[in-house]
Amino acid sequence: MESSLxxxxxxxxxxxxxxxxxxxxxxxxxDHEVVIRIEAxxxxxxxxxxxxxxxxISSATTEGEGTQSVLAAPxxxxxxxxxxxxxxxxxxxxxxxxxxxxxxxKNPEAQALLGKTVGVSGGAMYAQHRxxxxxxxxxxxxxxxxxxxxxxxxxxxxxxxxxxxxRLEGHTALVHTAAASNLGQMLNKICQADGVxxxxxxxxxxxxxxxxxxxxxxxxxxxxxDFVAQLTDAIHETGxxxxxxxxxxxxxxxxxxxxxxxxxxxxxSDYSIYGSxxxxxxxxxxxxxxSPTVLNRAYGMSWGVSGWLLPNFLGKVGMEKVIELRTRVxxxxxxxxxxxxxxxxxxAEMLSADIAQQYNAKLTGEKYLLxxxxxx
Amino acid sequence: MESSLxxxxxxxxxxxxxxxxxxxxxxxxxDHEVVIRIEAxxxxxxxxxxxxxxxxISSATTEGEGTQSVLAAPxxxxxxxxxxxxxxxxxxxxxxxxxxxxxxxKNPEAQALLGKTVGVSGGAMYAQHRxxxxxxxxxxxxxxxxxxxxxxxxxxxxxxxxxxxxRLEGHTALVHTAAASNLGQMLNKICQADGVxxxxxxxxxxxxxxxxxxxxxxxxxxxxxDFVAQLTDAIHETGxxxxxxxxxxxxxxxxxxxxxxxxxxxxxSDYSIYGSxxxxxxxxxxxxxxSPTVLNRAYGMSWGVSGWLLPNFLGKVGMEKVIELRTRVxxxxxxxxxxxxxxxxxxAEMLSADIAQQYNAKLTGEKYLLxxxxxx
Numbered sequence: 001m002e003s004s005l006x007x008x009x010x011x012x013x014x015x016x017x018x019x020x021x022x023x024x025x026x027x028x029x030x031d032h033e034v035v036i037r038i039e040a041x042x043x044x045x046x047x048x049x050x051x052x053x054x055x056x057i058s059s060a061t062t063e064g065e066g067t068q069s070v071l072a073a074p075x076x077x078x079x080x081x082x083x084x085x086x087x088x089x090x091x092x093x094x095x096x097x098x099x100x101x102x103x104x105x106k107n108p109e110a111q112a113l114l115g116k117t118v119g120v121s122g123g124a125m126y127a128q129h130r131x132x133x134x135x136x137x138x139x140x141x142x143x144x145x146x147x148x149x150x151x152x153x154x155x156x157x158x159x160x161x162x163x164x165x166x167r168l169e170g171h172t173a174l175v176h177t178a179a180a181s182n183l184g185q186m187l188n189k190i191c192q193a194d195g196v197x198x199x200x201x202x203x204x205x206x207x208x209x210x211x212x213x214x215x216x217x218x219x220x221x222x223x224x225x226d227f228v229a230q231l232t233d234a235i236h237e238t239g240x241x242x243x244x245x246x247x248x249x250x251x252x253x254x255x256x257x258x259x260x261x262x263x264x265x266x267x268x269s270d271y272s273i274y275g276s277x278x279x280x281x282x283x284x285x286x287x288x289x290x291s292p293t294v295l296n297r298a299y300g301m302s303w304g305v306s307g308w309l310l311p312n313f314l315g316k317v318g319m320e321k322v323i324e325l326r327t328r329v330x331x332x333x334x335x336x337x338x339x340x341x342x343x344x345x346x347x348a349e350m351l352s353a354d355i356a357q358q359y360n361a362k363l364t365g366e367k368y369l370l371x372x373x374x375x376x
Numbered sequence: 377m378e379s380s381l382x383x384x385x386x387x388x389x390x391x392x393x394x395x396x397x398x399x400x401x402x403x404x405x406x407d408h409e410v411v412i413r414i415e416a417x418x419x420x421x422x423x424x425x426x427x428x429x430x431x432x433i434s435s436a437t438t439e440g441e442g443t444q445s446v447l448a449a450p451x452x453x454x455x456x457x458x459x460x461x462x463x464x465x466x467x468x469x470x471x472x473x474x475x476x477x478x479x480x481x482k483n484p485e486a487q488a489l490l491g492k493t494v495g496v497s498g499g500a501m502y503a504q505h506r507x508x509x510x511x512x513x514x515x516x517x518x519x520x521x522x523x524x525x526x527x528x529x530x531x532x533x534x535x536x537x538x539x540x541x542x543r544l545e546g547h548t549a550l551v552h553t554a555a556a557s558n559l560g561q562m563l564n565k566i567c568q569a570d571g572v573x574x575x576x577x578x579x580x581x582x583x584x585x586x587x588x589x590x591x592x593x594x595x596x597x598x599x600x601x602d603f604v605a606q607l608t609d610a611i612h613e614t615g616x617x618x619x620x621x622x623x624x625x626x627x628x629x630x631x632x633x634x635x636x637x638x639x640x641x642x643x644x645s646d647y648s649i650y651g652s653x654x655x656x657x658x659x660x661x662x663x664x665x666x667s668p669t670v671l672n673r674a675y676g677m678s679w680g681v682s683g684w685l686l687p688n689f690l691g692k693v694g695m696e697k698v699i700e701l702r703t704r705v706x707x708x709x710x711x712x713x714x715x716x717x718x719x720x721x722x723x724a725e726m727l728s729a730d731i732a733q734q735y736n737a738k739l740t741g742e743k744y745l746l747x748x749x750x751x752x
Contacts, residue, residue, distance in 0.1 A: 049649045082674045085647045258396045271461050273425045293667040304682035
């Protein structure tokens, strides 16, 4: 047996979370599968939940060296009940990645990929090798380095799916929070290309600058005193009745709904205690703020707040739409959907407590890349 | 001109809410309309929002006598901004009522109703006369007193529409809060007739008794220490993934979603930090608790919380479905949809501060009826 390293995150009953490498067998592909030697896998905000759960990474420590490194961090007892489902389970990590196909099943679509560089999603990408169905792979143009294909799924497909959701549900413009993120930057490019008005909500002046540099028209800083008034103006101008919120907690979703309602009420009509009849929707697709969502309901009865998850959405719209979106990603991989990385990490570096504290900080504009073959 | 009394609620800029009678002209029907002499109109929880808004009714006073009575109550300044849309507007009140058709437009469907007793909804029913399109009227069997037709719309159509929503959205069982209400009692009768499992959430032992008397199978007291555990058991047994919540504020909706998620997780499957993939929905259709809705999101990503309003739902499903539901109401008016009233009030009694405090208390099992022709 040839062995391969795979990163695993485990929460134990005492509330200790450990992140370490396990030696597993290099998988043998089934007929419809290929085995990818993973060269690059980004650390996305959506990976941090599996990597660290509710652990306090500021108290993390690392013991051992190289591929024997074990990172440990404590979870506050108050969070444990909510995470009892993962206690004792070694979870694999890494939503997406890219690498070279080193083995293939006998089906023609698998054989066709042998030797090719492909981008792929499906979990467990923080590993040296990963077997996946050939149909899940996005082959990239010859000569494209794996790092350029590593982020071809999560952010591009999320951004495109936000626009698809907008169209499917009959909205015509969008509000987006944490808008200077890698995802938010892509969304600006797509919305500009497609002629869709996008209202960007950020928290800091430097984030305003990032989006200005991309030519964004509507950028609102939620730290401004007149945030809701500014937002109401922008919503009135664009007609946005749909928002995607990455923060989840606190009252941001409620403030967005309030601004949407106030914008509706600027068009004179009969007063109703039930508010406007236009449906206003906020989808929470992240949880940067772990505190409860607080809704003051000062916006009538035509509103909704829901969780939103990319795989669920893709499952709902079906394979034909998924292929349509993936085709667009492949075509615009080096333009619209290009990702830039702050730093490339080896397995050992990723398990260092110091470095973990950096990539766990979810800094806008920072993006780390794991390179599972580095320094081995 | 023949004059007619109409109840109006007005909030002024200083934060004083007044409820009084205005003399208006008896309406002349258009071709497609009839004029109803209103004999009975229930005071539903859904009327209290228009009647009193956020006013402190425990501090209400009444000046004047008889039809000259004026009830006044203060609104706390912190609530005023949220209600600025109604400041200075004399709002008519009364979602539904019943009476005798005393004038009709020339269209045949209007003429056919002359002299008939009809139930009707559409607002402004706390009045001596009301003109409405003939098609909105539900004629009742000859000899049926108006009081028996007065509640033929809001609660019956809401209860039936909850079941329709369940079917339309692919759920198979229901959770209902404030479940011992007049509406909740109807919902129990319909669910039993239609073979749909209904989980009743109440707050007091005497409400448990009311529902037991109706043969309800699942009754859970939210004041019990093990409320969420009991609810999880019932949801696991019934498979309910849809709830209608009348309270709106606080963490009840969040507790229901948590119980739904915990019930899903009892069926073994791969652990996912994103929770189960079954969509769990809570509709807030009332606001008995005016405090913010607090969602702790400890139930994955497949959930939604939304406002729900009967007219919006009926507008969505279309006239054919509305007629189907109304036909069922007419057929079961004296059985499934029978309402019982604690007390019949004249206009003057309804404007008495003492009595207002009673019907504003939203007591389960208490239902007041305004009789606009009484004592005049």
